[in-house]
Amino acid sequence: xxxxxxxxxxxxxxxxxxxxxxxxxxxxxxxxxxxxxxxxxxxxxxxxxxxxxxxxxxxxxxxxxxxxxxxxxxxxxxxxxxxxxxxxxxxxxxxxxxxxxxxxxxxxxxxxxxxxxxxxxxxxxxxxxxxxxxxxxxxxxxxxxxxxxxxxxxxxxxxxxxxxxxxxxxxxxxxxxxxxxxxxxxxxxxxxxxxxxxxxxxxxxxxxxxxxxxxxxxxxxxxxxxxxxxxxxxxx
Amino acid sequence: xxxxxxxxxxxxxxxxxxxxxxxxxxxxxxxxxxxxxxxxxxxxxxxxxxxxxxxxxxxxxxxxxxxxxxxxxxxxxxxxxxxxxxxxxxxxxxxxxxxxxxxxxxxxxxxxxxxxxxxxxxxxxxxxxxxxxxxxxxxxxxxxxxxxxxxxxxxxxxxxxxxxxxxxxxxxxxxxxxxxxxxxxxxxxxxxxxxxxxxxxxxxxxxxxxxxxxx
Numbered sequence: 372x373x374x375x376x377x378x379x380x381x382x383x384x385x386x387x388x389x390x391x392x393x394x395x396x397x398x399x400x401x402x403x404x405x406x407x408x409x410x411x412x413x414x415x416x417x418x419x420x421x422x423x424x425x426x427x428x429x430x431x432x433x434x435x436x437x438x439x440x441x442x443x444x445x446x447x448x449x450x451x452x453x454x455x456x457x458x459x460x461x462x463x464x465x466x467x468x469x470x471x472x473x474x475x476x477x478x479x480x481x482x483x484x485x486x487x488x489x490x491x492x493x494x495x496x497x498x499x500x501x502x503x504x505x506x507x508x509x510x511x512x513x514x515x516x517x518x519x520x521x522x523x524x525x526x527x528x529x530x531x532x533x534x535x536x537x538x539x540x541x542x543x544x545x546x547x548x549x550x551x552x553x554x555x556x557x558x559x560x561x562x563x564x565x566x567x568x569x570x571x572x573x574x575x576x577x578x579x580x581x582x583x584x585x586x587x588x589x590x591x592x593x594x595x596x597x598x599x600x601x602x603x604x605x606x607x
Numbered sequence: 608x609x610x611x612x613x614x615x616x617x618x619x620x621x622x623x624x625x626x627x628x629x630x631x632x633x634x635x636x637x638x639x640x641x642x643x644x645x646x647x648x649x650x651x652x653x654x655x656x657x658x659x660x661x662x663x664x665x666x667x668x669x670x671x672x673x674x675x676x677x678x679x680x681x682x683x684x685x686x687x688x689x690x691x692x693x694x695x696x697x698x699x700x701x702x703x704x705x706x707x708x709x710x711x712x713x714x715x716x717x718x719x720x721x722x723x724x725x726x727x728x729x730x731x732x733x734x735x736x737x738x739x740x741x742x743x744x745x746x747x748x749x750x751x752x753x754x755x756x757x758x759x760x761x762x763x764x765x766x767x768x769x770x771x772x773x774x775x776x777x778x779x780x781x782x783x784x785x786x787x788x789x790x791x792x793x794x795x796x797x798x799x800x801x802x803x804x805x806x807x808x809x810x811x812x813x814x815x816x817x818x819x820x821x822x
Contacts, residue, residue, distance in 0.1 A: 375680035383680060387687065391694045398698055402705040409708035428709060524716055 414458075421505035421519040422480050422488050423543075439490075441479040447471055449600030462494035462503060466593075475596055480507070488516045489604075491597055495589025498581040499524045502533065502589060508547070512601045515557060518542040520586060530582030541573040547594055554598055559587035615741065623745040627753035629815065633726045634757040635808045636818060640726045643717050644758055645800040651774050653713045654762030656703070658755025660718065662748065664695045665727050669747030672735040679736070688731045689722070696721045726754055761803045769794030 375383075412428050415435040419426045426434045442457035447470045457476035465473045478490035487510045494503040504520035518539050525531040532538055545557045555571050562577030575583025614620075633639045647653045668691050672679070679687050700718045703711035711718065721727070730750050735743040766772055768791045771779035779788070793799050812818045 375682070380680045380683055383678065384683060384686070387690060391690055395694055395697055398701050402701050405705035406701070406708075409704065413708065413712075 417519050417521060418478060418490060418505050420539075421490055421507045421517045422482065423517040424482075438480045438482065439478050440481050442477065444474045444476050445597075445600045446475065447473060447596060447599065449597070449603040460492075462492050463501065466494050470596060473596065475600070477597075477600065478505075486510060491594065493589045493593035495585050495592065497522050497525045497533075497585040498530050498579075499526070502582065502585050504589075506542070506590065506594065512604060513546050513548040515542045515545045515547065522582070525582050526579065529576060530579035532576045532579060533582055533586055538576065544570075545573065546570045547590075554595060556587075556591040556594055559583045559590075620742055620745050623742055624749040624752075627746075627749040628756060629753075629811070630818065632753045632757065632811070633750055634754055634804065635811050637726075639729065640724050640754055641801075641804070643720060643724060644754075644761060644804060645797045647714055647717050648758055648762040648765055648800050648803075649769065649795055650713070651759070651762045651766045653710055654758045655755075656707060656710045657714060657717065657721075658751070658758050660696075660699045660703070661721060661724065661727070661754055662751040664692065664699060664721055665730065665751035666744055666747040667695055668692050668727060668731060669735040669743040670740050672731045673738060673740040673743035676736050676738075684736065685728075685732075688728055692727055692731070693722050726750055757804065757807060760807060761800055764803055765794045765799060769799075 409428075412431050415431045416426050416428070418439065419431065419434055422438065424434060424438060444452045444455040444457050444460060446452055452474065455474050457478060460474050460476045462476075465475070476492055480488045480490060482488065488507045489510075489512060490505050490507040492503070492505055494501065496502065500523035502520060502522045502525065504518060506518045507516040508514065509516045520533045520539060522531060522534060525533065542557060547554065547556055549555045549571065558572050559575045560572050561580060562575050562583070565572040565574040575587070627633060631637065634641065634644055643657065647657050668688075671691050672688060675687070696719065699721070700711070703714070703718060730747060734746045738746070763773070766774075767778065771777060771784075771790050779790075
């Protein structure tokens with residue numbers, strides 16, 4: 372076997388790293404606009420799923436423009452902030468900020484029956500990475516109209532089941548305020564233990580306990596920050 | 608160098624292409640790359656995209672390593688192989704994200720895991736490091752195709768029996784469902800991929816007696 376000096380090995384690896392880095396950054400830069408567009412369309416699809424409207428990558432933008440009539444950002448007191456675009460808000464960054472500085476996006480849609488829904492983004496932690504989604508409430512700001520969850524890398528067949536219709540459909544018709552008007556969120560119980568009569572509980576995923584707890588916490592934390600906004604709307 | 612030109616598709620070269628498809632199939636004979644074969648074969652489309660991605664990564668990686676084979680210091684050859692594979696996989700991932708976003712979402716982490724597909728590194732180490740670019744290219748193509756073919760066969764049966772569709776189109780007529788036919792939910796679960804692979808291995812050994820281990 373030919374032997375190589377240490378200098379050679381060093382030079383060889385340095386050149387290799389530079390060449391590879393150059394190729395990959397060029398590829399990443401040229402493809403970025405297309406990828407961004409895809410992510411945007413995907414976000415619109417997800418928002419539409421939370422109001423129970425199916426769309427595909429092709430028609431998502433048109434359907435989105437048709438049903439989503441208004442969107443704005445509110446602060447932790449529930450007052451509108453003019454300067455921020457709700458669609459551009461990155462929930463990941465917002466959740467890292469203290470509550471007082473957060474931008475809280477609100478999307479408003481009108482369905483075919485002329486009913487108004489409020490859509491709120493939620494963001495939290497699963498087992499392996501972030502989980503996020505959109506929850507829509509009916510005009511009374513308590514009854515869940517629909518929900519959509521996504522995840523980055525939850526275990527397929529276990530935690531990843533939160534992204535399935537079966538899991539998400541459980542939320543429809545649940546209440547986030549109890550009869551006394553206190554905020555209770557919708558809790559995600561251990562798989563199979565939710566009381567079917569309860570308006571405030573859904574079944575988690577068996578074998579996906581940590582992900583289910585993540586969803587539970589996410590709903591509680593994120594929806595809670597909108598309580599002042601709910602009050603403002605109700606008092607209008 | 609005495610250049611005695613070997614025809615591009617000599618018997619020896621063709622064998623490189625043909626062997627992995629049957630006698631030396633990476634999945635059914637060498638039993639490599641099973642993990643991804645279980646994960647992404649629920650539907651035909653991701654399986655085809657995965658197969659093509661592996662074909663691309665493996666053929667190009669084999670050629671690159673083969674071209675560099677005389678200048679790669681043996682002491683860091685594994686690292687060099689990994690860097691080549693990893694950059695090709697990242698490239699594939701970026702392209703999928705830009706042009707086939709929904710498929711890329713379904714494949715999710717498994718595109719990245721092509722890096723750890725032992726078939727690829729196995730071929731680089733065992734073949735490309737010691738052979739010229741053209742045979743290496745054929746070897747990569749053959750092995751990736753051998754892997755891809757099994758993936759596609761498994762996905763074909765899983766999608767057909769599990770969802771009643773092929774590439775997303777309904778192929779089992781509604782009339783069957785009206786008569787009481789139901790999709791087999793089992794086929795969607797990973798264990799059925801293992802069983803389908805098992806059946807393929809069985810059929811292959813039945814047809815090809817020399818593969819039967821004698822013990």
